[in-house]
Amino acid sequence: MNSGIKKTSIYKIISMVILVILAILFAFPLYWIVTGAFKTMASINATTPDWFPKEWVLDNFNKLFSRQTAPLWELGIPFSSKFSADGKPIIFTAGPVVPAAIRWLVNTVFMAVMAMILTCITSAMAGYALAKKRFKGQNLLFTLIVCAMALPKQVILIPLLREMSSLSLYNTVWAVIFPTVGWPFGVFLMKQFSEGVPGEMLEAARIDGAGEARTFVEIVVPMIKPGIGALAIFTFINSWNDYFMQLIMLNSTSKLTISLGIAKLQAENSTDFGLIMAGASLAAIPIITIFIMFQKYFTQGIAMGAVKG
Amino acid sequence: MARSSTVTSRSKVLVRRETRSAYLFLLPNMIFFVGFVVIPMILCIYTSFFDSTMGNDTKDVFIGFGNYVELWKDQIFLRALKNTFVIVLVSVPVVCVFSLWVSSAIYRLRGSILSTFRCIFYLPVVTGSVAVTVVWKWMFNNYYGIFNYVGKGVGLIDKNINWLGDEKFALWCIILILFTTSIGQPIVLYVSALGNVDTSLVEASEVDGANSFQQFWKIKWPLIMPTTLYILVITTINSFQCFALIQLLTSGGPNHSTDTVMYYIYYTAFKLYRYGYGNAMGVILAIFIALLSAVQFKLAKEK
């Protein structure tokens, strides 16, 4: 018994040591991004790495912000050229002129939030229908959804690009958002959750004379809320990180997202590591701050997804 | 199944109403799904039978299965296909096992320490793959990268290793980075799943004299099974989406040793201008993935 306890505690100590080392490894890239952004050129180019900046400078951010500029916010309504009076798309522009890097951040937030909202609404509705309704083609549709779930977007790269072009969506943020919304993982997840809604409750609502829309909003949505939360986080993070669609669909400086922007900085200035790090920390810090602030909800939300998944 | 028998007894009106409402509920999502996944997929299959390229005065030429026949002779494609599956088959189990180990090591720690660990392992996910990749590229650098610096410093290696420029290492470097960016979510999931395991069950088994391995295998493992399946699904999806890493770090090189089908499609389309050929690759990959998903789903259903 005694030796057993010893064994477990030795095991515990070893595993803690490994964990701490791993944690350092995992945190290191981020540490390096943030400190690198504040290092001097000489410190970055030093052949022996400077583990900690000897002096903190803002040069890299100054450089990043003195590049191109763009209005803070600009939004084209999709397909608006079809129903606007003069046949031109409706575009809203707002805010002062800011460094392009700030605009990239705004673009990314808009894109991720929009994708998140649209995905949650449409998937919750579709998932509910798949789980609780019977209709022709149900099995076929579900099979299709399961099969398409893991499909990488590269597979449909060329047709999608051509389609976006003929819909006049190419080089707009919608070209990135729409395929994300169409991606069937959300429907799958929502179906799993909606199956937990008891049929009797729906039946009771129907007997009370509640319409379909009311049943959905008042009964189904509150019950699948945790699932919607999980899906929201998943979609947000995924579209924040979805470099590929952005790379294919966006090309003008003012339309870029922060991921694309950093990749572009890197390709243009492979010499200037400090500048790249400044861009990378601009991308990382806001979302990490959000994450740490809402860590509880984040982890809860993600974990909820698994209960039913 | 009980429902199908009641359907016949219901009036036709009711059936029609249910069908209509189901379609209405499905409609918003179907617009996106059909419009931006299914239709492109159909176009993809269609174009894969043509020799199609960029240009104003070029016409697509129908070549039947020509592209597919060529694919099976294309050593680079076969290599890319192999790499794709190596990435998925290595990273998915490793991520699952490793995240389970980390979670079981940390889930009983004090609240603040637990959330610190969880937070750190989640950091690469929220930092964004591009930002992370940029640092890794620097760390792997042949001449001034940190791996060579530390490796030489502690005597692990005696000569600089060109991590990303060497066929032997490049793919594993990619897998390592993919691993760091995909482990965050599984850890969060497992920590909460393990936390939800009823402690009275565990205590009862302790009284029965079960050792910790038995405890885990007999009690916890079955209870966290749904989480495991969910993790399998999202990790598979994640591994197949690994494009940024390859494009930014190696562009498929050296000598196509880090090419995946996903990257090779992009390469074929925009470096070689062979759209039909690229689409044929997409179709093959889609078939493989659909099969894999179907198998995974079957397994999940049986459980």
Add this chain to the structure above:
Amino acid sequence: MKKKRMLALGLSIIMALSLTACGGGDNAEKQPAQETQETQKTQEAEPEAAPEADTAGDTAEAEGETEAAEGTDLSAAITLWTYPIGNWGDSATVESLVASFNQKYPNITVTVEYLDYTNGDDQVNTAIEGGQAPDLVMEGPERLVANWGARGLMVDLSDLFASEAGGEIYESVNSACKSSDGKYYEYPLCMVAHCMAINQNMFEAADAMQYLDAENHTWTTENFLKAVQAVYDSGQENVGAIYCSGQGGDQGTRAIINNLYSSTFTNAEHTAYTADTAENIKALETLYAQDGINFDASINGGEEITLFRNGTLAMSFCWNAAQQINSDNAAAGTTNNGDTILPMLFPSDDGKTELCGGIWGFGVFDNGDQTKIDAAKTFIDFICNDPDQVNESVKASTYFPVRPTLTGIYDGTETADTMNTFSTYFMPSMGDYYQVVPGWAEARTEWWNMLQRIGTGGDVATEVATFVENANAAAGAGQ
């Protein structure tokens, strides 16, 4: 709450309807709509905020309008995409050039995007496929003529060549801008001969300066190899790198290999790739066997320059005048820690180095809108031919003019001496501009793939043969 949901539902239905409506429409209808969208965007953006890259241009434009437009009433919004050709990749420089253009042509809005050599081609290619190719693009014949031009995407610029200034362009440059069917897809602005460079301090420390003629910037193959060995023996583990992670800077690797034993890359008619000569194979084998020269599949030309500048490498194969006068990180002509950089011709065994040239200019994409094409041509004409402007345009590139009548561009500037060195010792060695063989884009992809295979131990003769076979297959398909 409920209302919101219904609203969302309603919105999605509207979207659905418009989507199907769009899907049903035909392409011809959409093309103009798309363009007006572009035009509108820039015009709308202007009053309250400057368009993307053009604050300076804006004020100039406003002035122009009050002076009641002297130039022309041509009114259009065009996009210009530039590769980083000297300072044409720097937004401040390009903005000032556009501003002077707008002084004369206030009604033509030019929106500039900056490409890089790593992803730039992909970016243009996706834009072409996405139906939003730029109106104007600045690059060399290998892209404008051999790639996009050959695919019928570009506008013939013969009329610009018919002008007085166009007639003065060097014959060799002129022919490089001409496609095989006699159409001009590029109007050139500047050119340079790509060379290599060494870290003089490292060479001195290794006593290797004896192997080269520093005054004429020349050396023989034999002495080059001796010098590399000497530098390597002096403790410099990495002397030079045959970089091959991508196509960036590949003219350097081609030039060192072709010159070492005096061979060629293509045939003289520019119809086929002939890199599989015994001399090229010998050159590759020699380089592979040479201590201090690494085939590095993790870097491209730009990254090699970084490594050269920070003292990791003792020589760079990716050099030219613009690099020599670059002072971003250290004083011009020195590495980051102050070592002297000495530009050199590529070594050659017959004493006659053929430098790979770069010719840069503008091409116009045919986006089906004559107004835009005219506006783009007006821009080219102003930048390249306007006597008051052309010097500034060339100076921005930090390269050399393509017309003999433009002399002394750099006189009186601080870079005059360096530029003079280059025009005296390097420009005369400019070789055949062969980068216009059909299938060039695919061939250069095959080239760096071949270098990677050789670098990982592939048999040189076999790999070179594979390269030539694949490249010629692409050349055949492109014709």
